[in-house]
Amino acid sequence: MKIGLGITGCIAAYKSVELIRLFQKRGDEVFPIITQNGLNFITELTLSSISGNKTTTEMFSGVENWDVKHISLARKIDVLLVAPATANIIAKFANGIADDFLSTLYLSFEGKVVIAPAMNKSMWSHPATKRNVEILKERGNIIVNPESGYLACKEEGEGRLADLEKILNYTYHALREKDFKGKRAIITAGATREFIDPIRFITNRSSGKMGISLAREFWLRGGEVILIKGKNTPDVKFDIEVIECESAEDMFKKTVENFSRCDICIMAAAVSDYTPLRRESEKIKKNSETLNLKLKRTTDILKELSKIKKKNQILIGFAAETENLKTNAQKKLKSKNLDFIVLNDVKRKDIGFESDENEISILFKDGREKFFKKSKKEIIAKYIVDEIKNIGEK
Ligand SMILES: Cc1cc2nc3c(=O)[nH]c(=O)nc-3n(C[C@H](O)[C@H](O)[C@H](O)COP(=O)(O)O)c2cc1C
Numbered sequence: 001m002k003i004g005l006g007i008t009g010c011i012a013a014y015k016s017v018e019l020i021r022l023f024q025k026r027g028d029e030v031f032p033i034i035t036q037n038g039l040n041f042i043t044e045l046t047l048s049s050i051s052g053n054k055t056t057t058e059m060f061s062g063v064e065n066w067d068v069k070h071i072s073l074a075r076k077i078d079v080l081l082v083a084p085a086t087a088n089i090i091a092k093f094a095n096g097i098a099d100d101f102l103s104t105l106y107l108s109f110e111g112k113v114v115i116a117p118a119m120n121k122s123m124w125s126h127p128a129t130k131r132n133v134e135i136l137k138e139r140g141n142i143i144v145n146p147e148s149g150y151l152a153c154k155e156e157g158e159g160r161l162a163d164l165e166k167i168l169n170y171t172y173h174a175l176r177e178k179d180f181k182g183k184r185a186i187i188t189a190g191a192t193r194e195f196i197d198p199i200r201f202i203t204n205r206s207s208g209k210m211g212i213s214l215a216r217e218f219w220l221r222g223g224e225v226i227l228i229k230g231k232n233t234p235d236v237k238f239d240i241e242v243i244e245c246e247s248a249e250d251m252f253k254k255t256v257e258n259f260s261r262c263d264i265c266i267m268a269a270a271v272s273d274y275t276p277l278r279r280e281s282e283k284i285k286k287n288s289e290t291l292n293l294k295l296k297r298t299t300d301i302l303k304e305l306s307k308i309k310k311k312n313q314i315l316i317g318f319a320a321e322t323e324n325l326k327t328n329a330q331k332k333l334k335s336k337n338l339d340f341i342v343l344n345d346v347k348r349k350d351i352g353f354e355s356d357e358n359e360i361s362i363l364f365k366d367g368r369e370k371f372f373k374k375s376k377k378e379i380i381a382k383y384i385v386d387e388i389k390n391i392g393e394k
Pocket of ligand 1: 007008009010011012035036037038085086087088089118119120123
């Protein structure tokens with residue numbers, strides 16, 4: 001993807017360097033455009049060196065090969081992202097003022113525009129800014145709202161540039177085909193916690209990254225997502241419904257409660273198979289040399305869901321195995337009446353639990369099988385969601 005990145009006169013301008021890096025890591029190319037006021041905060045040299053592309057700083061800086069740059073750049077880029085965006089540039093965009101390169105590019109560009117404002121809380125809440133932001137929204141521009149927190153002006157409030165991953169996600173969201181519009185998916189992610197006493201619990205190594213990547217992929221493609229995730233999983237940097245849960249029983253209840261609302265259900269969480277028979281009300285003291293814990297089975301969420309399935313929901317399971325991978329996954333696929341099961345080897349350190357990467361096989365109920373080589377979990381999520389689309393289209 002080719003991104004025109006507009007940078008304006010904010011303290012947060014330095015964050016654009018990290019933003020360029022985030023896009024580059026995903027294989028995107030960034031063309032920086034900085035306003036004259038922006039140059040007070042960050043240099044052209046830094047932006048050009050990091051992006052590997054010449055930074056545009058002014059409207060009339062030497063015409064190269066008689067190329068009218070605001071037009072040629074407008075035709076080259078897939079999306080125009082302005083981050084950070086001042087109250088001033090927002091006002092200029094809203095009112096069609098084209099008195100510098102960035103505002104002229106805005107008028108010349110016919111594609112998607114994403115704007116991430118950053119400013120003092122009073123500037124952000126000023127009726128003029130609010131009105132201008134509304135005009136841009138009505139026009140279809142995507143606004144990544146600033147966050148609350150400690151501002152550069154040493155005040156506390158709403159106005160801080162949104163999280164960079166969030167800005168990146170909204171930029172991708174602007175461009176992706178919305179082939180899951182009107183569909184709702186319920187996705188579970190992460191590990192559950194089975195408490196032994198008030199402070200100790202049994203858990204596992206699942207980080208929740210695979211389930212969160214799946215939720216992101218659905219969201220990028222226009223789907224609605226209810227993510228039911230265990231504690232200690234990463235924050236979600238996109239716009240979905242997130243429900244936190246603790247134990248296997250808690251996850252079961254929250255999943256069942258929401259199940260009838262969804263068309264697709266992916267159980268990517270690593271749910272504890274056993275829970276202590278009794279949870280001590282006080283911290284267990286080290287009074288004896290050994291301690292026996294008696295455990296009982298937890299509810300099998302997928303099995304219960306397959307029983308209560310009313311409409312034609314697509315049910316997907318994950319098999320996190322360490323031995324006899326295929327045999328165990330096949331068994332789970334059949335016994336839980338799944339549409340397909342995603343198999344990953346959680347014994348390997350380089351994929352699966354805690355890793356940013358995964359390598360999977362998908363076993364389908366009709367006996368087909370597909371292997372997807374080791375890739376980032378975001379890429380693996382795309383493969384899985386593509387397969388769900390194929391099922392839905394059959
Ligand atoms: C130290 C400093 C920090 C500033 N930070 C912001 C800011 O975060 N947001 C904003 O809208 N304006 C901020 N301003 C004001 C803008 O720089 C000013 O409105 C300028 O005209 C914006 O020009 P531009 O939109 O062409 O970049 C700041 C000014 C100074 C001196």
